[in-house]
Amino acid sequence: MKISFGFCLRIMFCSVFLLASLGQAANAQRKSIAPIDKGNPLPELVSGYYFANPDSRNLQDDDFENPGFLWMDVGEALWNKKEGDAGKACASCHQKAKDTMESAATSYPKYYPKTKKLINLEQRINICRKDNMKAKPFKWETNNLLALTIYVRNSSRGKPVNVSIPEEAKGFFNKGKDFFYLRQGQLNISCAHCHEGHYGNKIRADLLSQGHINGFPTYRLGWQRVGSAQRRFKACNRLLRAQPYAYGSDTYNNLELYLSWRGNGLPVETPSVRR
Numbered sequence: 001m002k003i004s005f006g007f008c009l010r011i012m013f014c015s016v017f018l019l020a021s022l023g024q025a026a027n028a029q030r031k032s033i034a035p036i037d038k039g040n041p042l043p044e045l046v047s048g049y050y051f052a053n054p055d056s057r058n059l060q061d062d063d064f065e066n067p068g069f070l071w072m073d074v075g076e077a078l079w080n081k082k083e084g085d086a087g088k089a090c091a092s093c094h095q096k097a098k099d100t101m102e103s104a105a106t107s108y109p110k111y112y113p114k115t116k117k118l119i120n121l122e123q124r125i126n127i128c129r130k131d132n133m134k135a136k137p138f139k140w141e142t143n144n145l146l147a148l149t150i151y152v153r154n155s156s157r158g159k160p161v162n163v164s165i166p167e168e169a170k171g172f173f174n175k176g177k178d179f180f181y182l183r184q185g186q187l188n189i190s191c192a193h194c195h196e197g198h199y200g201n202k203i204r205a206d207l208l209s210q211g212h213i214n215g216f217p218t219y220r221l222g223w224q225r226v227g228s229a230q231r232r233f234k235a236c237n238r239l240l241r242a243q244p245y246a247y248g249s250d251t252y253n254n255l256e257l258y259l260s261w262r263g264n265g266l267p268v269e270t271p272s273v274r275r
Helices: 005-029 054-061 069-079 090-094 121-131 143-154 167-180 191-195 229-239 250-262
Strands: 110-112 117-119 218-220 225-227 272-274
Touching: 054 272, 069 090, 069 143, 110 167, 117 121, 117 167, 117 250, 121 143, 143 225, 167 191, 167 250, 229 250
Parallel strands: 218 272
Antiparallel strands: 110 117, 218 225
16 A cells, blocks of 8 residues: 555654643643742752652552552551660650651751761661660661651651751752762763753653652552662662662762752652652
8 A cells, every 4th residue: 555745744743743742731730839949950849749650649649559558557566666675666755656757757868966977867767776765777778667767757748848958968968969960870871861951751651750759768660669769869870870879878868968958848748659
């Protein structure tokens, strides 16, 4: 069968129109807020929720279907479990997390005077276990640490991220910013190339987000489990063919601070669901 050139052009224009329409439909679903901090390079703040596909968003929205809530249940049990030589539980000092942790997770990472470095929420939990409960700290990315972190952060769900940069944290913040814009690995690409310059564009079957971490720890369908923001950092480093850093390293804590600041004002969504 002979196909005319005019027919091919019509097919091409219809395809372009369809893709443009799909893009507009996706854009129409997004909700954004204006950056609240002076110097934020983003013209708008859009949660990764709005770059996820409808199935992922539906899973996140239903607390009974959201697989991250399996870890919430474990976290609640750990919150009330007495451990260590001090015979204390988290609840011994902090009572009900919904009351005492309502905004706690919105401010991490933060400067810790004892070490004169940044700590994130996972490290704060382990400091409490070690110093106050006299219990063994949880290893990074284990179910127990993820579960307790999710439980605490969920107490702040819906509250806006509110990370501050006091004078003693500015050096760490600047290092995190530098890392975000640093070209890395064999691909010679920075975090900013994807999450600032091309957010909303497709990478394979997924839409590139702005790289916000207001939903972490998150349940990723590709992982079939929950994971921390720093696990995602490691995965991105590997995608760039770059050497990942250690969990809790100064480099990743600095980056976590910078990314949290970039998302100031976005609501905490933990446990979110992503592909």
